[in-house]
Amino acid sequence: MTRQERAAQRREAILEAAAHTFTQKGYSGASIKDIAEAAEVADGTIYNYFTNKEALLLALFDRLVAADQVGDRLTAALDTDVDTFIAGYFGAHLARVRENYDLFRAVIPEILATPDLRDRYYQGFVAPLLRAAEDHLHKRSDVHPVDGEQMARVLYALFFGLLSLRILGDEAIQPGEETDARLLATIQQLFTQGLAAD
Amino acid sequence: MTRQERAAQRREAILEAAAHTFTQKGYSGASIKDIAEAAEVADGTIYNYFTNKEALLLALFDRLVAADQVGDRLTAALDTDVDTFIAGYFGAHLARVRENYDLFRAVIPEILATPDLRDRYYQGFVAPLLRAAEDHLHKRSDVHPVDGEQMARVLYALFFGLLSLRILGDEAIQPGEETDARLLATIQQLFTQGLAAD
Amino acid sequence: MTRQERAAQRREAILEAAAHTFTQKGYSGASIKDIAEAAEVADGTIYNYFTNKEALLLALFDRLVAADQVGDRLTAALDTDVDTFIAGYFGAHLARVRENYDLFRAVIPEILATPDLRDRYYQGFVAPLLRAAEDHLHKRSDVHPVDGEQMARVLYALFFGLLSLRILGDEAIQPGEETDARLLATIQQLFTQGLAAD
Amino acid sequence: MTRQERAAQRREAILEAAAHTFTQKGYSGASIKDIAEAAEVADGTIYNYFTNKEALLLALFDRLVAADQVGDRLTAALDTDVDTFIAGYFGAHLARVRENYDLFRAVIPEILATPDLRDRYYQGFVAPLLRAAEDHLHKRSDVHPVDGEQMARVLYALFFGLLSLRILGDEAIQPGEETDARLLATIQQLFTQGLAAD
DNA sequence: TATGAATGAGCATTCATTCAT
């Protein structure tokens, strides 16, 4: 193992420890000492890999955003029907959350609570996603005429709200293949039929 | 103005200042000094009205939960059609958020970020709401057969997600009568027709 | 009851409350609020009778010193034998302590702990007492030749030490007529015979 | 100098600074900042060595109690005559006080003033000492028949009272070999002959 | 590079004192 590899591994261990600790105690409640202990390194070592505590959060944030880059897939999805589109779209999102659950639980709360992250997340992730979604809805021919601006927000709200409900601890939708499948089916049903019977 | 009235007013001013300051800087980032300055009182005065900093957050939390008590209206809404039901339901929620926007912006982020509040909110508010919604869906005859457990969560997620999007600063859905009306129409459309055209 | 009498009564009640509270929690540990509650007056009222918290302690201190003025009795006691002298001397002291026990318990600890009171007590009470005792021992003809300076200190030490032991809570010498009588007899025996049998 | 040695030295410096500052201003009057300045360390450093301010006082208290463990010597002293016994006993006590004067001056006042320390001191130190002294007096054959319970208390009172007089600042018995020798001689005289001449 | 002791700014909280009523 090269020096670089060892360094990368340490960095990884620290980030994982940070994610875990932030999830348990929140960003403010987690001390560098807590994280260092969880990562089994000394306090000072963390500063060899990250400039400060905030940088840990930002690194996690960047991972989260990277993990959930979906905007670019929207354009490519125009030629599928609504059902397939929703399945692909939400399905991918659910899979990402499943694979990076600690990351999401650690970062999402702080995104809402921290003005700086709030803006970063909105500008860098949400706004482009909303624009892409509006655009997509506009171009689709197989949907009812909708208020694209608002419907895009409804779509995003579902994403974020379900994630929040998981973070709140609701057991019925903790990530897992089976749960995600049922959830996806319900969402598909809503988008293809609505809720009301004729 | 009686002594009691003045005290009530002070308490109110302090709570408003706390809400405002928490919104700006987050709970941890807001110092008692910040809040005292915003309320135009001395630091110590706050402690004549609240036991400690946490009590400020809890008082705001209690208000939020009180402001959004919707679960009890669910049972009464069985005899309306889906369209009216959704309108009444989300409409009421949107109105509450509109009237208490500062409160929601201050408290919602902390609910996700603070393990203690998280549980309090889930057990005291979300869980009952989900149970009521599941029950309601079960009893309605004018809806498609649905996975009630999951659909209840989808409904709640819409609530919470839209609120989050507002907190994130999205301008297209900042609270306001007109915006809320458009949003409500979009939600109604989704629940009655779905998104996909036949 | 005249206005003056009522005021004097209040002052008395406050001082007693202060003595009691200082005894329970120590001077620093006792808050003005504590004392006000014990005296059943409002915080502010205390300041109509005493300039500040320290003044409460000083007033108690003055009472203690006044209650235990023994120095002047020393000169008058030259013409009694040692036994009677010791009996009169310690007996009077023990009686004073018995009658003002709360006062002593409240003030004595603070005398040792507070530099200011320390000096005040030593200069105003202890030093004169020691001088008088030295002088008295010098003049007595019915005692062994002694190191008057040191013996005076031994006498005072007995006073103060017994008081301290009471404050420490020792049950065998809590003030009371019977206990005081036994204690006095023991002291008399020590001073007339010593401890060692021939 | 190893890391451990340096740490031990620091701890020592902090404790000495605490003893000194407590002596000057009393426990409550001494701030952590005061102590840190006296020890020439930063405020926070103190907390690397002691849990909190109270722990400083308790550490000093433990040292004082350890420094003055005399009870166990009582049993061994039965086979000496009263004179030698008193000499050995008080002599040892005086030597301990001389060698740890700062410690005694810092802690003794707080023992009386702090309910918690009061109990700790009485139960852990005074009560055993009194029991041992009573027992010792009971077993000795070369003393006058005495009220052992009360005489034990008289003995302890002398200890404590002399210490208090030193703390009060009396110059004639500030610790020192010569003073201690004179004091000891006076005490011996009292216990062997009494004060009264035949 | 890793360590962890030292640092000191920052903050929640207390409480003696004031003063308008």
Place this chain on the structure above:
DNA sequence: TATGAATGAATGCTCATTCAT
């Protein structure tokens, strides 16, 4: 004179960050 709400200085303690080893 009595009240008790308001004040704000003071303080114990935490913890992110630095740096000598």
